[in-house]
Amino acid sequence: MRIGVxxxxxxxxxxxxxxxxxxxEFTAHGHQVVVESKAGIGIGAxxxxxxxxxxxxxxxxxxxxxxxxxxxxxxxxxxxxxRMLRPGxxxxxxxxxxxxxxxxxxxxxxxxxxxxxxxxxxxxxxxPLLAPMSQVAGKLAVQAGASALERAHGGAGILIGGVPGVPxxxxxxxxxxxxxxxxIEVALGMGADVTVLDRALPVLDRLAKRFGPSLTTQxxxxxxxxxxxxxxxxxxxxxxxxxxxxxxxxxAAHVKAMRPGSVLVDVAIDQGGCxxxxxxxxxxxxxxxxxxxxxxxxxNMPGAVPRTSTFALNNATLPFGxxxxxxxxxxxxxxxxxxxxxxxxxxxxxxxxxxxxxLGYAYAAPELALAG
Numbered sequence: 237m238r239i240g241v242x243x244x245x246x247x248x249x250x251x252x253x254x255x256x257x258x259x260x261e262f263t264a265h266g267h268q269v270v271v272e273s274k275a276g277i278g279i280g281a282x283x284x285x286x287x288x289x290x291x292x293x294x295x296x297x298x299x300x301x302x303x304x305x306x307x308x309x310x311x312x313x314x315x316x317x318x319r320m321l322r323p324g325x326x327x328x329x330x331x332x333x334x335x336x337x338x339x340x341x342x343x344x345x346x347x348x349x350x351x352x353x354x355x356x357x358x359x360x361x362x363x364p365l366l367a368p369m370s371q372v373a374g375k376l377a378v379q380a381g382a383s384a385l386e387r388a389h390g391g392a393g394i395l396i397g398g399v400p401g402v403p404x405x406x407x408x409x410x411x412x413x414x415x416x417x418x419x420i421e422v423a424l425g426m427g428a429d430v431t432v433l434d435r436a437l438p439v440l441d442r443l444a445k446r447f448g449p450s451l452t453t454q455x456x457x458x459x460x461x462x463x464x465x466x467x468x469x470x471x472x473x474x475x476x477x478x479x480x481x482x483x484x485x486x487x488a489a490h491v492k493a494m495r496p497g498s499v500l501v502d503v504a505i506d507q508g509g510c511x512x513x514x515x516x517x518x519x520x521x522x523x524x525x526x527x528x529x530x531x532x533x534x535x536n537m538p539g540a541v542p543r544t545s546t547f548a549l550n551n552a553t554l555p556f557g558x559x560x561x562x563x564x565x566x567x568x569x570x571x572x573x574x575x576x577x578x579x580x581x582x583x584x585x586x587x588x589x590x591x592x593x594x595l596g597y598a599y600a601a602p603e604l605a606l607a608g
Contacts, residue, residue, distance in 0.1 A: 240307045241254045246536060251538070254269065256276070256289040272295075301317070306325070306327075312332060312333075312336070318346060321347075325349065327350045327351065330506075331580055335594075345584070349581070350581035350582070352479070354366045364574075365549075365556065368551065369548070372537070372545050375421070377537070378396070378419050380534070382396040390530045392495065392496065404428050405469040408468045408470070409471075410472065411474035411475040412432050412474075415474035415476070416474035417446075419503075420443065430452065433460055440453040440454075465490045469498050469499065470498065471498070472501045472503065473485070473514075479590040483510060488527075491512070491526055492527045500529055500532065514531060517535070569606055583605070586599060586600065587602040
């Protein structure tokens with residue numbers, strides 16, 4: 237199979253679909269890999285590094301899309317990239333389609349086979365290709381929130397860990413999954429006073445056992461939001477409904493009730509955001525203010541640390557990418573229910589139920605689409 241790795245073009249996105257080490261694995265399996273020139277510059281990988289691993293270098297993205305059987309990326313294809321996709325071509329990347337009707341429309345029209353990292357599953361019910369970026373984003377959320385709390389960045393001028401005689405920041409984490417757990421770890425490590433909200437009692441039990449009395453766990457209800465948010469300095473939205481639009485749990489009224497200079501970090505923004513006042517921002521212009529509250533809603537947070545993020549992502553995606561290349565996508569997906577769960581769009585059909593429901597498409601079961 238011919239694998240194409242274009243340079244990412246989303247604002248301030250410096251990750252890359254394959255590392256040189258991953259390229260070497262594909263070529264060792266007998267596949268051809270073509271990488272766009274300077275695609276790896278953000279992770280410190282030169283064109284020469286990719287050539288040494290067995291890749292050919294292409295000067296323009298059009299060469300990548302024209303010749304590849306499978307495109308391996310990190311972020312969802314931008315409008316210009318979507319126009320280069322062709323029927324039957326495999327796209328393997330993050331998609332986050334539910335809150336993105338334009339991308340979904342273009343991918344359906346392209347006739348491509350679109351496999352989304354974020355909906356691939358594992359035997360434990362987890363999302364193994366989303367998990368490494370959730371770990372990164374959870375840790376970054378606290379760093380970003382701590383920076384936004386500084387007066388120079390629009391915040392109330394609060395040091396997240398406080399100092400002797402001055403209390404630390406009050407941090408509320410909404411959601412105790414992978415993002416939330418990593419945010420809690422960093423926030424507690426920085427000395428913050430942390431409360432986590434979740435509706436899954438086993439999640440709260442697990443977090444209470446891991447972090448002990450340093451962490452306050454609370455069942456997520458409207459009353460809990462009404463109580464906690466007005467006193468919060470930093471709120472981290474770490475909510476995920478796999479493949480679907482995120483629920484808007486923090487309302488505009490909640491934001492209005494918060495203290496001026498407090499900060500919201502919406503890690504769920506890739507799926508539309510879990511704050512009613514959220515809209516996607518970029519690393520170039522990461523924040524905006526609503527009712528005196530600073531909002532940080534960068535849609536590709538792990539892109540801020542592209543080297544760490546790319547290597548972590550490749551550790552998870554490489555076995556799945558090799559399976560697709562070695563067996564062909566139909567056989568690979570039919571053999572693996574976990575990889576099949578990643579199929580979101582197949583030759584003009586929407587094959588992920590939550591995306592079809594949220595955007596009003598007819599749903600085609602993936603096994604039927606693959607059989608057809």
